[in-house]
Amino acid sequence: MGGIEAPVLAIEDLAVRIRTPAGELHAVRGASFEIGRGETVCLVGESGCGKSITALAVMGLLPRTAERTARRLAFGGEDLTRAPARRLNALRGDRMAMIFQEPMTALNPAWTIGEQMIEVHRRHKRSSLAVARGRAIDLLGRVGIASAARRLGQYPHQLSGGLRQRVMIAMALMCEPELLVADEPTTALDVTIQAQILRLLADLQRELGIALLLITHDLGIVARIADQVNVMYAGRIVESAPTAALFARPSHPYTRGLLACLPRPGTTEPGERLGTIPGTVPSLVGGIAGCAFRGRCAEARGECAGTIPERAAAAGHSYACVHARAEAAA
Amino acid sequence: MSALVEIRDLARTFSISRGLFARRATLTAVSGVDLDIVKGEVLGIVGESGCGKSTLVRMLLGLLAPTEGSIRLGGTPIGALPRGALARRMQPVFQDPYSSLNPRRRIASIVAFPLAVQGIGTTEERRAKAIATLAKVGLPARYADNFPSQLSGGQRQRVAIARALVTEPEIVVCDEPTSALDVSVQSQILNLLIDLKRDLGLTYVFVSHNLAVVEHIATRVAVMYLGRVVELAPAADLFRAPQHPYTQALLASALTPEPGRGIPDIGLGLAAPDPINPPPGCPFHPRCARAMDICRTVPPAVTSRPSGMATCHLLAPSAARAA
Numbered sequence: 001m002g003g004i005e006a007p008v009l010a011i012e013d014l015a016v017r018i019r020t021p022a023g024e025l026h027a028v029r030g031a032s033f034e035i036g037r038g039e040t041v042c043l044v045g046e047s048g049c050g051k052s053i054t055a056l057a058v059m060g061l062l063p064r065t066a067e068r069t070a071r072r073l074a075f076g077g078e079d080l081t082r083a084p085a086r087r088l089n090a091l092r093g094d095r096m097a098m099i100f101q102e103p104m105t106a107l108n109p110a111w112t113i114g115e116q117m118i119e120v121h122r123r124h125k126r127s128s129l130a131v132a133r134g135r136a137i138d139l140l141g142r143v144g145i146a147s148a149a150r151r152l153g154q155y156p157h158q159l160s161g162g163l164r165q166r167v168m169i170a171m172a173l174m175c176e177p178e179l180l181v182a183d184e185p186t187t188a189l190d191v192t193i194q195a196q197i198l199r200l201l202a203d204l205q206r207e208l209g210i211a212l213l214l215i216t217h218d219l220g221i222v223a224r225i226a227d228q229v230n231v232m233y234a235g236r237i238v239e240s241a242p243t244a245a246l247f248a249r250p251s252h253p254y255t256r257g258l259l260a261c262l263p264r265p266g267t268t269e270p271g272e273r274l275g276t277i278p279g280t281v282p283s284l285v286g287g288i289a290g291c292a293f294r295g296r297c298a299e300a301r302g303e304c305a306g307t308i309p310e311r312a313a314a315a316g317h318s319y320a321c322v323h324a325r326a327e328a329a330a
Numbered sequence: 331m332s333a334l335v336e337i338r339d340l341a342r343t344f345s346i347s348r349g350l351f352a353r354r355a356t357l358t359a360v361s362g363v364d365l366d367i368v369k370g371e372v373l374g375i376v377g378e379s380g381c382g383k384s385t386l387v388r389m390l391l392g393l394l395a396p397t398e399g400s401i402r403l404g405g406t407p408i409g410a411l412p413r414g415a416l417a418r419r420m421q422p423v424f425q426d427p428y429s430s431l432n433p434r435r436r437i438a439s440i441v442a443f444p445l446a447v448q449g450i451g452t453t454e455e456r457r458a459k460a461i462a463t464l465a466k467v468g469l470p471a472r473y474a475d476n477f478p479s480q481l482s483g484g485q486r487q488r489v490a491i492a493r494a495l496v497t498e499p500e501i502v503v504c505d506e507p508t509s510a511l512d513v514s515v516q517s518q519i520l521n522l523l524i525d526l527k528r529d530l531g532l533t534y535v536f537v538s539h540n541l542a543v544v545e546h547i548a549t550r551v552a553v554m555y556l557g558r559v560v561e562l563a564p565a566a567d568l569f570r571a572p573q574h575p576y577t578q579a580l581l582a583s584a585l586t587p588e589p590g591r592g593i594p595d596i597g598l599g600l601a602a603p604d605p606i607n608p609p610p611g612c613p614f615h616p617r618c619a620r621a622m623d624i625c626r627t628v629p630p631a632v633t634s635r636p637s638g639m640a641t642c643h644l645l646a647p648s649a650a651r652a653a
Contacts, residue, residue, distance in 0.1 A: 046512035047512055190378040190539065191378075191539060191541065191580065191583045191584055192580060192596060192598050193378075194583070194585070195582075195583035195585065195593060195594055196583075196596070198593045199593040199595060202592075202593055218585070219513070219587045220542075220584070220585035221585055222587070223588055223589045223591070224585045224588075224589075224591060224592055224593050225593060243589045246589075247587060247588075247589045257514065258514060260517075261513045261514045261516065262513060262517070262542070262587060263542045263543055263545065263546035264542065264586065264587060265542060265545050265546075265586060266586075268546065270545060270546055270547070270565065270566070271524055271546065271547065273521055273524075274520055274521055274546075275517060276514065276517050276518045276521065277514040280482050
């Protein structure tokens with residue numbers, strides 16, 4: 001991990017509140033994590049846990065109805081909490097880039113692939129058309145797209161879903177970003193294409209030393225790609241651990257519950273009863289005191305309504321629970 | 331083994347427009363499918379998008395007529411059965427419990443609807459049957475007069491399952507029934523489907539792209555590629571020793587939650603299959619790492635085994651001798 005080098009992204013106590021007709025929705029409630037150069041950090045959780053909002057908050061792409069606060073939101077040592085829009089526009093697409101689940105929402109349907117890729121490079125790097133075009137062809141080749149020069153003249157709708165996702169990755173890499181935020185980048189794709197796209201992403205990330213923040217609901221992806229995992233529940237990171245430790249010694253009751261729900265060939269028998277998590281996620285309108293999971297937790301007791309301590313299970317492994325877990329500390 | 335449903339040489343093509351002036355093209359969605367559905371089994375159907383699994387399911391449910399071939403239910407072609415008779419014996423559960431439930435109807439009325447369509451019972455009897463069926467899927471009677479919007483995704487999928495069960499069908503066709511659900515809800519629905527199958531003696535056709543889920547619930551699995559079944563085997567055999575190179579690649583691409591294994595290189599290449607211009611010979615050969623000369627010209631024959639089949643030149647007896 002980072003070592004003595006400063007992290008590419010450092011977030012402390014990030015909170016996002018969204019105004020809704022029903023009241024103020026506390027979508028992210030105090031998230032803190034860092035990503036070092038060449039490191040892959042996953043944010044994992046179920047629908048509505050705040051993982052995508054966290055990604056948008058990092059990129060400064062929240063909707064107008066949302067308010068972001070943070071003790072620290074530092075990118076390459078630079079404080080972004082009060083950065084003006086002009087500064088963020090200069091960083092986005094250049095030193096920090098994002099890829100989305102559905103490439104059709106991120107690619108402009110009226111522009112060719114080439115126009116979109118070249119524009120981003122010329123704008124940020126003030127490069128010549130020839131240089132930008134050369135880089136676009138090079139990157140399309142790197143993401144495994146054959147006859148790249150011909151593809152540059154095509155429109156997004158002329159490509160298959162897998163190819164569009166590759167184009168979006170190539171476009172995000174045009175300016176050699178230090179930070180890449182990927183929000184469910186393979187969720188809409190077939191498993192065969194998913195494996196190829198993730199392998200490509202992991203290879204490029206390693207090769208270029210990119211700090212990768214990957215948002216997913218899929219624990220299989222997390223297991224295969226992450227260095228560090230942050231499990232989110234109801235707007236809060238309830239457990240953070242190096243990947244192997246998270247799967248071997250899950251410490252928060254929610255993480256344990258989630259892992260027990262998965263059919264895991266070799267671990268669960270076909271047809272055997274899978275674990276379940278009773279109840280539903282509480283409403284985040286108006287905020288929540290205490291542990292947000294306590295209504296669904298078999299181990300809940302009185303203290304869970306109070307302040308929840310952050311416990312260390314091991315180096316780099318922490319969880320937010322009133323129960324200290326003996327086996328996790330071992 | 332008695333087959334409830336016999337599918338023989340089934341094919342479906344669509345004529346599609348390719349623009350104002352271009353000639354219409356023929357898309358072959360399903361071709362040459364032979365498949366039996368055996369009483370009491372869970373027949374899993376897997377394959378990438380566009381492989382024809384949804385078209386197959388729609389023909390099975392009688393929602394789409396085959397271009398060629400036949401589907402027989404208990405010996406009778408389903409086209410010859412009255413619509414109601416087919417619906418009483420076979421019911422669907424779809425992927426999205428948000429779009430598959432009428433938002434303006436109350437839960438009891440949604441569940442009772444198949445009975446109303448078939449003119450079974452009085453209004454009171456239908457409501458009583460709906461509430462009894464809701465209880466079977468774990469929804470208490472107090473939800474009977476709610477609207478779908480008042481329910482969570484998992485509860486809505488329970489309603490969809492109750493609606494499928496209210497006519498007491500023999501076969502339930504589940505098309506990606508947990509794909510729109512969170513992991514913690516998915517496990518509840520899988521547990522429920524397994525319980526219902528055991529308690530009610532049901533037979534399932536279970537379509538999913540989630541291989542871990544199929545391995546968990548299916549007893550037999552059909553793997554589809556470009557409209558054809560390329561491998562069929564008992565689930566345990568298929569997942570332990572896949573025979574067809576496509577099945578092998580498909581299974582290898584599943585990212586099971588095993589840290590340290592990394593992302594596999596499945597060697598499938600980038601050539602996306604095109605159902606309008608299917609390749610000559612074996613439809614899988616452009617992506618197959620083990621393709622031979624014969625694969626590019628001659629379609630592979632079916633290699634039968636006692637418990638299943640596969641279509642690949644590598645598995646033909648002559649290839650085994652040559653290798």
